[in-house]
Amino acid sequence: MLSALIAGGCITIFGIFFGLYMFLAYVIKAPMLGPILGPVIGSLIVNKLLEMIIVALFCMIVFSSIIAAFSVFYLDDEIRLLISSPVAIANIFWSRFVLMLVESSWMASIFFLPIFLAFCAASKAPFWAFFLYPVYLFIYLLLPNVLGGLTALILGSLFPIRQMRKVFQFLSVLVLAGMVFFFRYLEPEKLLNPNYFPSVSTYILSLRTSSLDWFPSTYLREASLHLFAGRLSDSLEAFLPLIGMVLSGLLLLHLFAAAFYRISWQKSLEAVENQVLSLEWVRRILIYPFRWFSHDVRVVCSKEITFFFRDPAVFSQLFMMIAIVIVYGYNLSILPLKDLPQLYSGEMNDTLVYFNGPFIGFILAAISMRFVYPSISLEGRAFWVVKSSPIPPSRLMVIKFFLYLIPNMLLGWALCMISNSLFVVTSQTLRVISFANVTIMAVVTTALAIGLGAVYARFDMDNPLKVAGSFGGFVYMIANGLFIINLLACQVYPMYRFYFSRFYPLRDLTGKVLIGFSLTMLLVCVIAWSAIPLIRGREAIERYEPN
Amino acid sequence: MNQTDSSAQEIVIEFTGLKKTYGAFEAVKGVDLSVRRGELFGFLGPNGAGKTTIIRIMTGIIRPTDGRVSIGGVDLLAEPEKAKIRMGYIPDRPYLYEKLTPMEYFDFIGGLYALDPEIAKQRGENMLRFFSLWDWRNELIEGFSHGMKQKVAMSASLLHDPDILVVDEPMVGLDPRSVRLVKDFFLNLTKRGKTIFLTTHTLSVAEDLCDRIGIIQRGRVVALGSLDELRSRSSDVTFDLESIFLQITEEEDEVAHGNPPEARLPAAVSNEF
Numbered sequence: 034m035l036s037a038l039i040a041g042g043c044i045t046i047f048g049i050f051f052g053l054y055m056f057l058a059y060v061i062k063a064p065m066l067g068p069i070l071g072p073v074i075g076s077l078i079v080n081k082l083l084e085m086i087i088v089a090l091f092c093m094i095v096f097s098s099i100i101a102a103f104s105v106f107y108l109d110d111e112i113r114l115l116i117s118s119p120v121a122i123a124n125i126f127w128s129r130f131v132l133m134l135v136e137s138s139w140m141a142s143i144f145f146l147p148i149f150l151a152f153c154a155a156s157k158a159p160f161w162a163f164f165l166y167p168v169y170l171f172i173y174l175l176l177p178n179v180l181g182g183l184t185a186l187i188l189g190s191l192f193p194i195r196q197m198r199k200v201f202q203f204l205s206v207l208v209l210a211g212m213v214f215f216f217r218y219l220e221p222e223k224l225l226n227p228n229y230f231p232s233v234s235t236y237i238l239s240l241r242t243s244s245l246d247w248f249p250s251t252y253l254r255e256a257s258l259h260l261f262a263g264r265l266s267d268s269l270e271a272f273l274p275l276i277g278m279v280l281s282g283l284l285l286l287h288l289f290a291a292a293f294y295r296i297s298w299q300k301s302l303e304a305v306e307n308q309v310l311s312l313e314w315v316r317r318i319l320i321y322p323f324r325w326f327s328h329d330v331r332v333v334c335s336k337e338i339t340f341f342f343r344d345p346a347v348f349s350q351l352f353m354m355i356a357i358v359i360v361y362g363y364n365l366s367i368l369p370l371k372d373l374p375q376l377y378s379g380e381m382n383d384t385l386v387y388f389n390g391p392f393i394g395f396i397l398a399a400i401s402m403r404f405v406y407p408s409i410s411l412e413g414r415a416f417w418v419v420k421s422s423p424i425p426p427s428r429l430m431v432i433k434f435f436l437y438l439i440p441n442m443l444l445g446w447a448l449c450m451i452s453n454s455l456f457v458v459t460s461q462t463l464r465v466i467s468f469a470n471v472t473i474m475a476v477v478t479t480a481l482a483i484g485l486g487a488v489y490a491r492f493d494m495d496n497p498l499k500v501a502g503s504f505g506g507f508v509y510m511i512a513n514g515l516f517i518i519n520l521l522a523c524q525v526y527p528m529y530r531f532y533f534s535r536f537y538p539l540r541d542l543t544g545k546v547l548i549g550f551s552l553t554m555l556l557v558c559v560i561a562w563s564a565i566p567l568i569r570g571r572e573a574i575e576r577y578e579p580n
Numbered sequence: 581m582n583q584t585d586s587s588a589q590e591i592v593i594e595f596t597g598l599k600k601t602y603g604a605f606e607a608v609k610g611v612d613l614s615v616r617r618g619e620l621f622g623f624l625g626p627n628g629a630g631k632t633t634i635i636r637i638m639t640g641i642i643r644p645t646d647g648r649v650s651i652g653g654v655d656l657l658a659e660p661e662k663a664k665i666r667m668g669y670i671p672d673r674p675y676l677y678e679k680l681t682p683m684e685y686f687d688f689i690g691g692l693y694a695l696d697p698e699i700a701k702q703r704g705e706n707m708l709r710f711f712s713l714w715d716w717r718n719e720l721i722e723g724f725s726h727g728m729k730q731k732v733a734m735s736a737s738l739l740h741d742p743d744i745l746v747v748d749e750p751m752v753g754l755d756p757r758s759v760r761l762v763k764d765f766f767l768n769l770t771k772r773g774k775t776i777f778l779t780t781h782t783l784s785v786a787e788d789l790c791d792r793i794g795i796i797q798r799g800r801v802v803a804l805g806s807l808d809e810l811r812s813r814s815s816d817v818t819f820d821l822e823s824i825f826l827q828i829t830e831e832e833d834e835v836a837h838g839n840p841p842e843a844r845l846p847a848a849v850s851n852e853f
Contacts, residue, residue: 328692332688343679414675422692423660
């Protein structure tokens with residue numbers, strides 16, 4: 034099992050690295066712009082993309098660390114024991130900070146590292162840059178964690194952290210502010226459309242200069258560019274201000290923690306609000322239709338929906354997810370699709386639709402990891418209730434599977450509909466294929482989440498972020514990556530024949546047989562990817578013996 | 581023998597050769613035991629003797645390594661759903677779904693046992709009034725004390741009106757008034773023909789309530805019978821249950837280790853305390 038997992042992880046990570054490397058290696062030359070201008074603009078576009086990814090990683094880790102800090106600093110049970118011990122408060126805080134750092138960043142690091150290494154490879158960086166770059170990234174990642182930790186400390190000092198309504202009001206303002214900042218100041222749409230600029234030289238100039246002079250990403254970007262070019266001393270010099278920022282941030286955090294951590298933790302015990310966000314009426318509306326279902330379906334679904342609205346640890350994930358979906362939609366909307374047909378063939382948009390499928394799959398997987406994967410674990414220590422009841426655990430899994438499949442599929446269809454309209458899909462067949470793909474991905478991501486969530490259930494954890502960030506969550510993401518690769522591989526031949534049917538009509542028997550074989554394989558794989566995790570999950574929770 | 585007598589003799593809980601091992605450790609070593617309808621059976625034993633393991637096996641939470649469990653004539657392992665619907669279970673640690681209110685929790689439990697929601701609601705309300713929790717009916721369980729949670733768990737276990745009630749340490753966390761309330765309630769249930777299988781460390785509770793008592797030690801039942809039968813086995817017929825329990829368990833310790841219990845206390849620990 035472990036060796037299969039390591040192999041799967043390696044394939045997924047290598048897949049990300051290789052896919053992006055091929056893409057960047059092509060863009061860096063920009064052959065459509067000619068042999069002289071192409072490499073100049075191409076490398077600038079790649080550098081700009083690098084900066085955008087660095088900023089996106091920063092924002093993602095800030096939110097992730099704020100959410101992690103709430104539980105690690107304030108809500109975990111073991112803090113009571115630590116606070117009552119004779120250990121200095123600053124030491125307790127730093128031990129919690131390390132925990133928060135790991136929880137908020139480990140998975141993002143694993144998935145982002147191959148992305149950054151692909152930039153290294155595409156830029157033909159010297160071999161030692163591949164070893165130094167992870168060190169740069171680690172130092173860089175400390176900064177959003179320091180910011181997240183500071184935000185949590187300040188929020189904790191201002192009001193009891195369990196009064197989640199205020200915390201969420203604050204966080205939603207922060208998310209909105211982040212969005213405005215991202216879209217208005219970074220202006221990613223200009224990156225892809227030279228028509229925004231009066232001349233090529235202005236365009237090049239805009240690509241060369243950083244969008245955010247004062248932002249930490251600028252220093253990492255500069256250091257990266259020197260590193261890729263093999264200029265070590267220049268790279269270190271460019272990176273120094275970032276190290277200064279990190280050290281100052283850590284010092285500030287230390288001073289804040291020494292002054293406010295104990296007080297804010299004590300304050301966090303003061304109030305427990307019963308209803309989160311006053312959304313009781315929404316909860317009632319959502320559980321209402323289940324009254325027409327069987328008793329067990331009704332009560333399990335009602336409980337899940339109730340937990341979603343009342344557990345701040347679950348609900349808080351929603352902000353990050355909404356942000357991901359908005360960024361996805363916006364990025365699609367800014368693609369210069371209107372200009373593309375002039376440069377490429379008319380099939381470009383249709384091809385993009387095919388490659389957009391896996392992106393929707395990754396969004397569904399990321400959302401399922403936060404909401405669906407932890408659902409079995411969140412039965413928690415009360416799981417004895419189900420185990421001692423006449424409901425078999427397998428029934429619980431099936432109910433949860435269908436309950437979570439509905440929103441997952443609706444979200445997938447919504448994203449598919451938006452992207453199809455933005456891509457102005459001309460082919461009816463392609464539209465049907467894109468919806469079928471999203472349906473398949475929704476089914477498999479949900480089945481994997483419920484199944485692997487049961488196999489790697491952590492009934493001792495009551496925080497979904499921790500559950501998602503545990504070993505099983507990692508396995509889940511790897512499994513999703515492998516499934517998407519598998520899905521693409523099964524479809525590659527039929528899609529190739531479909532796209533080129535205008536020039537290369539399907540008349541030969543071999544082609545028909547290969548398409549038939551591919552689609553049969555697809556069906557078999559989808560059934561296997563859905564059924565095996567659910568069966569393994571059922572076996573695991575039937576075997577599970579609560580303490 | 582009339583109909584009532586024969587029904588009272590009916591065996592509703594039966595363990596045959598029940599074993600449970602964890603790796604090399606044998607937690608339960610071939611337990612044979614039967615409990616009759618309407619009986620209040622007390623299961624006593626030192627810490628780690630295997631009481632909770634047996635209770636978890638009979639409620640279907642864990643599977644035995646070997647042996648058979650029959651609940652109301654139904655094989656628990658072969659037909660777990662049919663067997664479980666006849667039972668109510670109150671665990672020693674009342675871990676409940678804390679984001680629900682007691683009434684929502686009752687609705688959830690009622691659904692698992694296929695109970696009509698109106699009946700679950702009615703019975704739940706009655707139980708909350710009985711346990712003086714009515715004022716907290718719309719509060720989340722997460723804000724409840726241990727004793728209050730225990731009362732909610734107790735109420736929920738009775739919603740589907742089970743024939744058999746399995747209770748692990750019922751009095752932990754309850755105030756004296758509630759202890760009295762629960763004791764009377766259990767006696768009332770057995771008068772109505774319900775069977776109660778309880779484990780407790782509070783020997784006075786067992787002494788006051790139980791028709792028969794089983795003592796388990798190191799995974800084996802070492803004594804079984806009514807209080808008088810156990811007393812007759814002891815060295816002094818005036819012994820209370822505590823003295824009987826201590827004598828029996830110490831004798832078993834001597835048999836197991838070949839020396840008196842006090843001699844087994846490590847010297848360092850003896851001196852320290």
